Amino acid sequence: MIDFQKLANDYGTPLYVYDAVEIRERIRRAREVFKGFNAGIVFALKANGNPALLKIMAQEGVGADVVSKGELLAAKMAGMKTIVWNGNGKCSSEREHFTNKGINYVSIDSFEELPLWDGVEIIKLLRVNPDVDARTHPHISTGLKSHKFGVPIEKIDRVADRIDGLHVHIGSQITEVAPFLDAYSKVLDCAKKYGFKYINLGGGWGIDYSGDSLDIEALKSGITALFSDYDGKLISELGRFIVGPAGYLVAGVVSVKHSDKVFVVTDAGMNTLIRPVLYDAHHRIRVLNGTGKTVTADVVGPLCESGDILARDRRLEIPIPGSAIVFENAGAYGFSMASNYNGMPLPAEILVDGKEVKLIRKRQSIEELFVNVKI
Numbered sequence: 319m320i321d322f323q324k325l326a327n328d329y330g331t332p333l334y335v336y337d338a339v340e341i342r343e344r345i346r347r348a349r350e351v352f353k354g355f356n357a358g359i360v361f362a363l364k365a366n367g368n369p370a371l372l373k374i375m376a377q378e379g380v381g382a383d384v385v386s387k388g389e390l391l392a393a394k395m396a397g398m399k400t401i402v403w404n405g406n407g408k409c410s411s412e413r414e415h416f417t418n419k420g421i422n423y424v425s426i427d428s429f430e431e432l433p434l435w436d437g438v439e440i441i442k443l444l445r446v447n448p449d450v451d452a453r454t455h456p457h458i459s460t461g462l463k464s465h466k467f468g469v470p471i472e473k474i475d476r477v478a479d480r481i482d483g484l485h486v487h488i489g490s491q492i493t494e495v496a497p498f499l500d501a502y503s504k505v506l507d508c509a510k511k512y513g514f515k516y517i518n519l520g521g522g523w524g525i526d527y528s529g530d531s532l533d534i535e536a537l538k539s540g541i542t543a544l545f546s547d548y549d550g551k552l553i554s555e556l557g558r559f560i561v562g563p564a565g566y567l568v569a570g571v572v573s574v575k576h577s578d579k580v581f582v583v584t585d586a587g588m589n590t591l592i593r594p595v596l597y598d599a600h601h602r603i604r605v606l607n608g609t610g611k612t613v614t615a616d617v618v619g620p621l622c623e624s625g626d627i628l629a630r631d632r633r634l635e636i637p638i639p640g641s642a643i644v645f646e647n648a649g650a651y652g653f654s655m656a657s658n659y660n661g662m663p664l665p666a667e668i669l670v671d672g673k674e675v676k677l678i679r680k681r682q683s684i685e686e687l688f689v690n691v692k693i
């Protein structure tokens with residue numbers, strides 16, 4: 319059991335805390351899904367790019383899905399071997415940088431991008447859009463024709479001889495198996511038709527934020543049946559599934575305000591965890607030190623925005639100011655989407671590995687907010 323209050327006392331709040339044991343366990347569970355296949359896992363760094371966490375993954379043989387030079391540097395710092403370069407806006411000035419760093423795969427997002435890779439020694443995957451509804455939040459759904467990603471799967475005929483394989487990613491936090499299998503079967507049919515030896519299945523496995531989560535066993539059965547006679551290589555590109563439940567946000571309670579509603583004000587806000595305001599996301603919370611009295615309250619941040627709400631209308635024990643509240647499932651798209659809004663420094667990050675506790679990112683200082691400024 320992680321002693322969050324002690325960590326809050328020792329390192330201050332807001333604080334992100336990660337559990338190394340849980341990360342390893344989740345990698346093991348992901349591998350289990352592809353047992354018997356020629357398959358590899360790459361981690362989508364957009365979910366969390368702290369090199370200390372990536373190092374754990376590298377030690378487990380996990381590669382990287384990167385979309386920027388920054389993510390590539392983090393992956394290299396961590397010793398990640400297999401690298402996939404993704405993105406719909408790769409700049410031509412970046413291409414040399416990436417290829418010189420020895421990346422293995424590129425996911426090509428458009429017919430316009432394809433010729434830029436002619437003659438380059440790299441495994442070329444074409445991202446296809448299967449027009450499948452992932453039935454997730456519209457902001458994180460990517461597999462419909464109206465979305466900006468990939469090329470229509472039915473139109474690849476004219477370029478099939480210039481690529482090595484296909485990439486599909488229909489969205490994130492998907493909790494039903496059917497959309498995955500629908501998309502995978504379209505891609506598999508296409509791969510068989512043209513004899514492609516590589517299929518990147520993307521990520522998107524949904525975790526349990528508030529009751530619903532992807533049935534991993536059912537996904538495994540579906541994949542096993544679908545790909546039983548495919549002899550190429552499968553790549554799985556997971557983010558949230560690996561780090562989401564392994565991370566926590568620890569927020570300090572600043573005050574409890576009794577107004578028309580009860581507001582629990584914390585030192586973490588939408589600058590620290592933007593998911594609740596951006597996607598109406600639900601993160602379960604734990605009050606570590608309460609008064610014994612239960613109320614319905616909004617847990618809010620300190621920013622000058624009415625939308626700065628981390629948890630809405632929750633039944634909770636009124637916390638004691640100065641104690642801490644823990645937000646669960648904060649390991650993915652938590653720190654990586656944090657900002658300096660309202661002049662707030664980025665939080666510190668801690669890694670707990672059994673009995674070992676390590677500071678893996680110092681809290682940003684207010685002076686560091688201005689290092690690039692000239693007046």
Ligand SMILES: Cc1ncc(COP(=O)(O)O)c(C=O)c1O
Nearest residue numbers: 362487490491521522556557558
């Ligand atoms: C191309 C691509 N691959 C993989 C991922 C990882 O997704 P997730 O964190 O849902 O597993 C994303 C983000 O949704 C993505 O855009």
Ligand SMILES: N[C@@H](CCCC[NH3+])C(=O)O
Nearest residue numbers: 364458490491593650651
């Ligand atoms: N940022 C989103 C996920 C986006 C995935 C990007 N492809 C979230 O927090 O849920």
